[in-house]
Amino acid sequence: TFYAQGMLFDARATSVGEWTVLRVLGELDLASAPEFRSALKRCSQTARNLAVDLRSCDFVDSVGLGLILGASRRCSHGGGSFAVLVEQGSVSRLLNQCRVDELIPCVASLEVLALQ
Secondary structure (H helix, E strand, C coil): CEEECCEEEEEEEEEECCEEEEEEEEEECCCCHHHHHHHHHHHHHHCCEEEEEEEEEEEECHHHHHHHHHHHHHHHHCCCCEEEECCCCHHHHHHHHCCHHHCCCEECCHHHHHHC
16 A cells, blocks of 8 residues: 555555456555555566556546556567456546547456456
8 A cells, every 4th residue: 555645555466367457546646656566566577467457446546547558568568468447437438538448458347348
């Protein structure tokens, strides 16, 4: 757990089947980027398939988007899969408006991802 400018941020990884799920809590922005980058690096050392869970994330800025896109690229270059778990709301709208959802699977759950 990390506090940046008084805001809570946490990123924790769990294994779900063949996926490592990195759950993000709080705001993913410039202040929390170093912590998120470290969490992504730890996950990428052991995970073939990585899903970033933004369902408990309140806000994502351009720095957060860049980190997500970079992680996706590294994952695909390593022969793995990458996805973003997101519910309807402001973060989902941002991913849609920036067309991230055209580059990366953005789904409500891993179960939905398995059906694609």
